[in-house]
Amino acid sequence: MRYPASEKLEIIRLVEQSHLPVRRTLDKLGIPTTTFYRWYDRYQRLGTAGLRDRTSGPGRVWNRIPDAVRQDIVALALERPELSPRELAMTFTDTRRYFVSEASVYRLLKAHDLITSPAFVVIKAADAFKDQTTRPNQLWQTDFTYLKVIGWGWFYLSTILDDFSRYIIAWKLCTTMKADDVTDTLKLALAASGCDTARIVRGGPRNPDRMLSWSATV
Incomplete structure (x- = not known):
């Protein structure tokens, strides 16, 4: 295919x-x-x-984003430079009532030199992580997954994952992506794991540019 x-x-x-x-x-x-x-x-x-597939003749993109919409996306990116392509696509879809995918936003920003480095890095199976966890609760990772429910709006799933076991210790479905939402999820994780405290680490061995990690202690 x-x-x-x-x-x-x-x-x-x-x-x-x-x-x-x-x-x-x-x-x-x-x-x-x-x-x-x-x-x-x-x-x-x-x-x-x-x-792109190599073809013998020119192709035509049937679902190309209109130029006016593309300009609006670039304008929003310049207005909100702190947003990632994923967050920008979500914000544009929610506020302008015009769906654009993260991939489309990424391509557009890349074409305008508004992205200087890849947002993520895939590590092949042959590679090894430099600092590997050796036990549960040594390092937790937190992230948001967003989803839109038609007729209800956007919701955000806040999760905390144990790096060693890959087990989701706690999760919370939120209507925002604020710091308080992450803090509430962390409290649930502390209660579920039996740990007393957690120290925040900006970045992590899996995804240093985007991830918040927690070093938990019992």
Whole structure:
């Protein structure tokens, strides 16, 4: 089956954000690992251009975002530079009532030199992490997953994951992504794990640019 470049990038993003190992995530998506790594290697070398199929003639993108909308997305990105492509896509969809995917926003910002480095890094199975956890509760990771319920609006799933066991210790469904929401989820994790305190660490061994980690002590 042939995938357009936009779907290949969506698949790459799903794998990068998945809490599961790469192979298990790809199995769920029905994508062979060799195919995925061929895409990813070309993406690292050539950017989104490397994900396009090589054709003998010019193609036409049937679902291209209108120029006026593209300009609005760029304007919002300049107005809110602290937003990631994921957050920007969510904000634009919610406030402008026009759906755009994270992949589309990422491509657009990349084309305007508004992204200087990849938001995520996929580590192949042959590589090893430098600082590996050796026991439960040594390091926790927290993140938000957002979802939109038609007729209700946006909701945000706050989770805390134990780095060693890959077990979700606590979770909370929120209507915002504020610091208080993370704090409330952390309190649930402390109660569930029996730990007394947790020390915040900005970044982590899995995803240093985006992740908040917690060093928990019993």
